[in-house]
């Protein structure tokens with residue numbers, strides 16, 4: 193069900209230089225288990241042992257060259273498609289729901305989309321520009337050749353960008369993608385470092401019924417590569433407007449210069 197978004201200003205999303213507010217990002221990086229975890233006297237010893245073992249295992253990984261790198265699946269590239277905006281919006285920040293100082297938000301299921309940009313060894317990549325673009329809730333792109341142009345939601349930004357910091361994290365507030373004729377729901381990504389394009393890809397809603405029929409998605413070889421593009425859309429507990437959290441890490445197949 194689509195719910196409208198209460199009026200909020202962009203100030204809630206931005207801190208320094210258009211970078212997302214950290215407290216919100218930190219909250220969203222908690223898994224459900226971490227959020228709900230309550231330690232009781234009964235399970236405390238087991239929990240302590242588990243943490244100790246985890247730390248030891250983690251140390252071994254980071255001190256053994258190349259082991260961690262083998263664990264990461266590189267994010268497969270995907271077609272850019274014909275709908276990268278042919279004219280960028282007036283507002284290009286990481287909040288796709290509100291354009292500039294507008295008071296009317298876009299229609300759609302609000303999604304807090306986060307993730308990290310990593311190199312093939314799992315190191316965060318900073319100063320990397322993450323661009324996303326997607327259709328609005330009526331299936332229209334921010335492009336002069338889009339289908340459903342007459343129904344386009346003029347309050348939806350359609351495109352946004354975010355420059356990663358030292359942790360390699362990015363954050364967008366956007367809508368849950370919807371299908372349009374011929375495609376299962378997806379969000380387009382382009383990753384740039386300075387003027388160089390490092391990767392163009394798309395992410396998908398894990399378990400969506402349309403995924404099996406999508407020709408772009410079916411072009412991916414191997415279950416691991418396919419899985420690397422699948423994203424869980426998780427309802428945020430106690431959200432009054434039915435918001436979602438979605439996390440998509442991008443692993444690049446190269447180590448750009450710092």
Ligand SMILES: [Fe+2]
Pocket residue numbers: 273275375378380
């Ligand atoms: Fe698309």
